[in-house]
Amino acid sequence: MKHIALTAILAAAILSTACGAVKIGRINADPSRFRNQTVQVTGDVVTSVGVLGTGGYQIEDATGKVFVISKSGVPSRGSRVTVTGKVMPGAEVLGQAVGTAILEDHHTLK
Secondary structure, rough: OHHHHHHHHHHHHHHHHHHOOOOOOHHOOHHHHHHHOEEEEEEEEEEEEEEEEEEEEEEEOOEEEEEEEEEEOOOOOOOOEEEEEOOOOOOOOOOOOEEOOOEEEEEEEE
């Protein structure tokens, strides 16, 4: 019985960290830690470019900015969104992430 309870607790912990809300600054500070992990971020759309339902946009929270690549439409500038997707770190230059992006699974407008 203890083994089942421990397994349930571990599974809950893994699921809660797999898609938990993360500040953009944490992703930018250590992008390799989040590589290929599903995250959820909330912020305001700073820029957006879309063509035929695909494109990209940049969102910003109080801690930083990150690019989002979308295959299901792009929200307009000024929109508040919550994005769920996988982190794709780019290169690092002098300790700063360059080109870090989130490959969007979905987004919701707030």
